[in-house]
Amino acid sequence: MLLQLLINGIVNGAIYALVALGFAIVYNTTRIFHIAYAVIYMVAPYFVYTFFDKLGFNIWISAILAIILTIVVSLVMELIVYKPLSKKNSSGNVIMISSIGLMIIAINLVALFYGNDTKILHRDISDSIRFGQLIITYSQLLQFGGSLLLITGFIFFLKFSKFGIKTRAMRDDEPLCRVFALDTFRFRNYLFALSAVFAGTGGILVAWDVGMDPYVGMPMLLNAIVALIIGGVGKFHAPIVGGFIIGILQSVVIWKFSANWMEGVTFTLLILFLVFRPQGLFGEKQRLV
Numbered sequence: 001m002l003l004q005l006l007i008n009g010i011v012n013g014a015i016y017a018l019v020a021l022g023f024a025i026v027y028n029t030t031r032i033f034h035i036a037y038a039v040i041y042m043v044a045p046y047f048v049y050t051f052f053d054k055l056g057f058n059i060w061i062s063a064i065l066a067i068i069l070t071i072v073v074s075l076v077m078e079l080i081v082y083k084p085l086s087k088k089n090s091s092g093n094v095i096m097i098s099s100i101g102l103m104i105i106a107i108n109l110v111a112l113f114y115g116n117d118t119k120i121l122h123r124d125i126s127d128s129i130r131f132g133q134l135i136i137t138y139s140q141l142l143q144f145g146g147s148l149l150l151i152t153g154f155i156f157f158l159k160f161s162k163f164g165i166k167t168r169a170m171r172d173d174e175p176l177c178r179v180f181a182l183d184t185f186r187f188r189n190y191l192f193a194l195s196a197v198f199a200g201t202g203g204i205l206v207a208w209d210v211g212m213d214p215y216v217g218m219p220m221l222l223n224a225i226v227a228l229i230i231g232g233v234g235k236f237h238a239p240i241v242g243g244f245i246i247g248i249l250q251s252v253v254i255w256k257f258s259a260n261w262m263e264g265v266t267f268t269l270l271i272l273f274l275v276f277r278p279q280g281l282f283g284e285k286q287r288l289v
Contacts, residue, residue: 016246074192108214
C-alpha cells in the first residue's frame with residue numbers, strides 16, 4: 001500500500017514540478033507574482049475539451065491547438081497588463097493585484113461559457129500495468145513521461161543554449177541585461193510563452209486523467225508556489241525538487257491520515273521553511289544593503 005502511494009506521489013510530484021518550473025520561469029526572471037498563472041493551467045484543458053469533445057478533432061491535434069491558444073492567452077496577459085505596468089515602474093503589489101483581477105475575470109468567463117460542473121476528457125477507464133499488487137495506469141505514465149521530458153529539455157537548454165544564457169542573465173540582473181542591449185520586454189514574451197507550455201501541458205495531462213472545472217487552477221498554483229519557496233527562489237532546479245517533495249509528502253499523508261490533511265500538511269511545511277530556512281533548500285542567504 002505504501003509503495004503504491006509513493007508511486008502515485010512521484011507521478012503527482014512530476015506534475016507539481018512541471019507547473020512550478022513554469023511559474024519559476026516568470027517569477028525568477030521578472031519578479032512578477034503571476035497569480036493569473038492559475039488561469040493558464042486551467043484554460044488549456046478547456047481548449048482541448050472544445051476541439052476534442054465539441055468539434056471532434058483528434059486528441060493530439062486538439063492538444064497542440066490548445067497549447068498554442070494557451071500561449072496566446074499568456075502573451076495577452078503580458079502585453080495588455082504586465083508589460084504596461086512594468087514600463088510605468090508599478091510596484092509588485094499593484095502588479096499582483098492586477099494579476100488576481102485577471103484570474104477572477106478569466107475564471108468567471110470560463111464558468112459562464114462551460115458551466116461550473118466537472119468536464120471529462122477521457123471517459124474510458126485507463127488501461128494499467130501491474131507489478132504484483134502495484135498498479136500504474138497509462139495516464140500516470142503519460143503524466144510522468146511528459147513532465148520529465150519537458151523538465152529535462154528545459155534544463156538542457158538552460159545550460160547549453162543562448163536562450164538559457166539570456167534566461168539566467170535576466171534572473172541575475174535585468175537592468176544590466178538592458179545595458180548590454182538585450183530587449184528584455186521582447187525576451188519576456190518568450191518566457192511567458194514557455195511558462196504557458198509547461199502550465200498548459202500539466203493541466204491537460206491531469207484533466208485527461210481526472211477531468212477539470214473552472215477552479216482547478218488555484219490549488220495547483222498554491223502547490224507550485226510552495227514548491228518554489230521550499231526549493232529556493234532564484235534557482236530553476238529548486239522548484240523541481242520542491243514539487244517532488246510535495247507530491248511524495250502528500251502521498252505519505254494520505255497513507256497515515258487522509259486526503260483531507262494534504263493541504264494542511266503542505267502549508268505547514270511552507271511555514272516551517274519560512275520560519276527556519278526562508279531561502280529554501282538550494283537558496284542562499286542574501287545581505288540587504
